[in-house]
Amino acid sequence: MDHIPSLEDIHHAHQRIxxxxxxxxxxxSELIDRKAGCSLFFKCExxxxxxxxxxxxxxxxxxSLPATKISRGVATHSSGNHAQALARAALNVGCKxxxxxxxxxxxxxxxAVKDYGAEIFxxxxxxxxxxQTLRSVxxxxxxxxxxxxxxxxxxxxxxxxxxxLIEQTENLEVILAPVGGGGLLSGTCxxxxxxxxxxxVIGAEPRGADDACRSLNSGMIHPSIDPQTIADGxxxxxxxxxxxxxxxxxxxxxxxEDTAIVNAMRLVWERxxxxxxPSAAVPLAAVLTQPETFAQKRVGIILxxxxxxxxxxxxxxxxx
Amino acid sequence: MDHIPSLEDIHHAHQRIxxxxxxxxxxxSELIDRKAGCSLFFKCExxxxxxxxxxxxxxxxxxSLPATKISRGVATHSSGNHAQALARAALNVGCKxxxxxxxxxxxxxxxAVKDYGAEIFxxxxxxxxxxQTLRSVxxxxxxxxxxxxxxxxxxxxxxxxxxxLIEQTENLEVILAPVGGGGLLSGTCxxxxxxxxxxxVIGAEPRGADDACRSLNSGMIHPSIDPQTIADGxxxxxxxxxxxxxxxxxxxxxxxEDTAIVNAMRLVWERxxxxxxPSAAVPLAAVLTQPETFAQKRVGIILxxxxxxxxxxxxxxxxx
Numbered sequence: 001m002d003h004i005p006s007l008e009d010i011h012h013a014h015q016r017i018x019x020x021x022x023x024x025x026x027x028x029s030e031l032i033d034r035k036a037g038c039s040l041f042f043k044c045e046x047x048x049x050x051x052x053x054x055x056x057x058x059x060x061x062x063x064s065l066p067a068t069k070i071s072r073g074v075a076t077h078s079s080g081n082h083a084q085a086l087a088r089a090a091l092n093v094g095c096k097x098x099x100x101x102x103x104x105x106x107x108x109x110x111x112a113v114k115d116y117g118a119e120i121f122x123x124x125x126x127x128x129x130x131x132q133t134l135r136s137v138x139x140x141x142x143x144x145x146x147x148x149x150x151x152x153x154x155x156x157x158x159x160x161x162x163x164x165l166i167e168q169t170e171n172l173e174v175i176l177a178p179v180g181g182g183g184l185l186s187g188t189c190x191x192x193x194x195x196x197x198x199x200x201v202i203g204a205e206p207r208g209a210d211d212a213c214r215s216l217n218s219g220m221i222h223p224s225i226d227p228q229t230i231a232d233g234x235x236x237x238x239x240x241x242x243x244x245x246x247x248x249x250x251x252x253x254x255x256x257e258d259t260a261i262v263n264a265m266r267l268v269w270e271r272x273x274x275x276x277x278p279s280a281a282v283p284l285a286a287v288l289t290q291p292e293t294f295a296q297k298r299v300g301i302i303l304x305x306x307x308x309x310x311x312x313x314x315x316x317x318x319x320x
Numbered sequence: 321m322d323h324i325p326s327l328e329d330i331h332h333a334h335q336r337i338x339x340x341x342x343x344x345x346x347x348x349s350e351l352i353d354r355k356a357g358c359s360l361f362f363k364c365e366x367x368x369x370x371x372x373x374x375x376x377x378x379x380x381x382x383x384s385l386p387a388t389k390i391s392r393g394v395a396t397h398s399s400g401n402h403a404q405a406l407a408r409a410a411l412n413v414g415c416k417x418x419x420x421x422x423x424x425x426x427x428x429x430x431x432a433v434k435d436y437g438a439e440i441f442x443x444x445x446x447x448x449x450x451x452q453t454l455r456s457v458x459x460x461x462x463x464x465x466x467x468x469x470x471x472x473x474x475x476x477x478x479x480x481x482x483x484x485l486i487e488q489t490e491n492l493e494v495i496l497a498p499v500g501g502g503g504l505l506s507g508t509c510x511x512x513x514x515x516x517x518x519x520x521v522i523g524a525e526p527r528g529a530d531d532a533c534r535s536l537n538s539g540m541i542h543p544s545i546d547p548q549t550i551a552d553g554x555x556x557x558x559x560x561x562x563x564x565x566x567x568x569x570x571x572x573x574x575x576x577e578d579t580a581i582v583n584a585m586r587l588v589w590e591r592x593x594x595x596x597x598p599s600a601a602v603p604l605a606a607v608l609t610q611p612e613t614f615a616q617k618r619v620g621i622i623l624x625x626x627x628x629x630x631x632x633x634x635x636x637x638x639x640x
Contacts, residue, residue, distance in 0.1 A: 025345070027367075046593045047347075266630065273366045273626035275593040306593035310586065 001064065004245060005156035007194040010163060010187075013156040017059040020092050024048055024161075026168045026300075029272050036287050038294040041172065042268075043165040046276050046306025050084040050112075052233075053161050053184055053304050054148075058085035060157030061146050062093055070095045073143040077123070077130045079105040080233055081305055082148040087118035098143050100133045106309055149183030150239035159187030165300045166195045175300040176283035179203040179212040179253060180234035182242030184304060189249035199300075202293070203246070203253035204286035206230075206261060211237045213253040216246065230258045233279035233305060254286035254293070261285045268303070280304040321384070324565060325476035325507075327514040330483060333476040337379040340412050344368055344481075346488045346620075349592050356607050358614040361492065362588075363485040366596050366626025370404040370432075372553075373481050373504055373624050374468075378405035380477030381466045382413055390415045393463040397443070397450045399425040400553055401625055402468040407438035418463050420454045426629055469503030470559030479507030485620045486515045495620040496603035499523040499532040499573060500554035502562030504624060509569035522613070523566070523573035524606035526550075526581060531557045533573040536566065550578045553599030553625060574606035574613075581605045588623070600624040 001009060024044045033039055045053035062074055073096030076086050083099045090097035097118035101110065102125035113120060123133035138145055147154065161184065162175055175192055179185040185203050192199040205212050209227030215238050223237035238246065265281035267288075268274055283301045287294050321329060344364045353359055365373035382394055393416030396406050403419045410417035417438035421430065422445035433440060443453035458465055467474065481504070482495055495512055499505040505523050512519040525532050529547035535558050543557035558566065585601035587608075588594055603621045607614050 044593075051593060269595055270628075270630065273364075273371060273595040275589055275595055308590075310590065 001152040001156065003152065005152055005159065005190055009156050010159045010191060010194070013060040013153070014160045014163065016063050017056055017157060017160065020049065020059050020089070021055055022048055023164055026165060027272060027274065031271050032267060032284075035267070036294065037291050038287065038296060039298045040284070040287070041165065041169045041298070041300045042272070043161060043168075043300060043302045044274065045161055046274065046280060046303050050081065050088050051305055051307045052081035052085065053158060053302065054081040054085035055088065056160050057154035057157035057183055057187075058082060058089040058146065059092065061151060061153040062086070062089040062095065064153045065144060069144045073098060073141055074146050075134065075137050075141065075143040076100070076146050076148065077134045078148055079109060081307060083109070084112050084116065086146055087113045087116035090118065091116045096143065098137050098141055100130060100137060102130070108309065148236070149181035150241050152241060154183050155187045155190070155241065155245070157187070158184045159191045161302055162188040162191035162300075163195060165302065166191060166199070169298070169300055171298055172196065172199055172300045173297045174200045174202060174294060175302070176202050176204050176286060177302045178231070178234055178279050178282040178304050179205050180209070180279070181236040182212060182238045182246055184302065185250065186242040186245035188302065189245050193249055200251045201249055202286070203250050204283040205253050205255050206234055206282060207255040207257050209234050210255045212246070213255050215243060216250060216253050219247065229261070231261055231279040231282055233277065234282065252293075254290055256282060256285040256289050260289050264288060274303070275306045275308055276303050277305050277308050280306065321472035321476065323472065325472055325479060325510055329476050330479045330511060330514070333380040333473070334480045334483065336383050337376055337477060337480065340369065340379050340409070341375055342368055343484055346485060347592060347594065351591050352587060352604075355587070356614065357611050358607065358616060359618045360604070360607070361485065361489045361618070361620045362592070363481060363488075363620060363622045364594065365481055366594065366600060366623050370401065370408050371625055371627045372401035372405065373478060373622065374401040374405035375408065376480050377474035377477035377503055377507075378402060378409040378466065379412065381471060381473040382406070382409040382415065384473045385464060389464045393418060393461055394466050395454065395457050395461065395463040396420070396466050396468065397454045398468055399429060401627060403429070404432050404436065406466055407433045407436035410438065411436045416463065418457050418461055420450055420457060422450070428629065468556070469501035470561050472561060474503050475507045475510070475561065475565070477507070478504045479511045481622055482508040482511035483515060485622065486511060486519070489618070489620055491618055492516065492519055492620045493617045494520045494522060494614060495622070496522050496524050496606060497622045498551070498554055498599050498602040498624050499525050499566075500529070500599070501556040502532060502558045502566055504622065505570065506562040506565035508622065509565050513569055520571045521569055522606070523570050524603040525573050525575050526554055526602060527575040527577050529554050530575045532566070533575050535563060536570060536573050539567065549581070551581055551599040551602055553597065554602065574610055576602060576605040576609050580609050584608060594623070595626045595628055596623050597625045597628050600626065
């Protein structure tokens, strides 16, 4: 798609991907509401296929390709949820997926991508080597590169999460989404502006990767340089397409410390019994860090994913 | 109640407790189904109020008391989910709760019980001291002792979990529940026999606390002596009332090793993004340990609770 997705584009994306995604539930917690001083509605994209909202955008992008391109396959570089999502989306339509991953990627993520039948090309973990490896894969295979977020079909797919949340929850006043490359946040902006234009959209970002906050404040893209945060899904920087939407629609981007992210994550784990990854805890951390912005409001939060790396996070090994 | 609960008793219990409990969802996982070779329907009592099915029984027991007894309060000894459930149930009806807990109970559980406004009496962690402390509390307060499972009102309350599961899932062929004292399993037996009597009910038990298996096989109660298992909700032994029901209805009790319990727990965490405590993983461990019993069947599993002690299980402290 060569234009900012319209409401109709988002509807079409939703129809297209519906057989391959879950309509995820919206959960609430009295205890967290009391702590936050507002009414929170958690859209559980951690329960989405492949464990993250990325399945929506990747599915829409793959299914929007013409048949000739599908037959040559799709490619991307990612060590995260976009890699799994693209691999799974390609499997769903019977097309090949080529994924460039750093050698240092966790074994569990490599295995997940392989399980979906994708072909993996390893690279060193520098940005230069990633891009070089991807270029040679594209040359070799003639596959179509699917960018994780600088792509209007991806953005239209991610927009369906907020569209569902708005349908599932009455009288939302605010929606918060985490921001890395901005695919989810820009899609959220579009759905909110088309479906209920009085909803305030707020981004939430780790302080150690605050390129979106700086970009929004200055009016031009400032990429992250050496970002450091436990929220490993939010290391990427805004792109032209995502920033173009975000700057027109997002009221504010709240940045939070890693300590606040971990505390918010543990609160969701302990009180809602729902597993989220650190990146997904960033919006709740923003609410708890800056409660006056949300006082008494009805606030939607997109829990973006649940792919926690347990071997990093727990003592508990399968062998007792 | 002085008799084995009838279908009508269970219906009444359900009506009574409905305003105070969640009708918890039933979740499924394609991946776990493939691994298990059957269709699994997980009744998520980990999402229940206080994080466990115990809320059902405790609420029914408290609400079934005559007004004169409610005015004097309720008491129990427990360091686990029954303590929280009774404290919360008492709070709901505005009655006092006195909870005897070992001094060694985790701080988080002590805090939870206090947060519900209950009064705590600490004892040493021997059975003798627990009972002695409870007796003196009962003498002092005139409160009514609510046993965690040897009580037909408790059993009727726990039975409502399986009743919902049967309503929510078509054509169930088997239901599995974990067994400690037997409150959940005996309630499950009653609901299954009244509502769909061709459902096979199977218990699942840690090998290190296999009193129910030994009791069922021999036809008489064999209490656990020094039980050892990670499934800390299942250390108690069957009682007269629970065994009386279980021996007539349960087809089999499958015992599983702690390694299998941890693997099953991690599978649910990782694949369903849902937090369960070790005791709740015992039925899935049983299915994966003895798959031939369940091959191709439609199997309901009660995920009994989600009160994981993170400080025991993870490296991840709130302070980074």
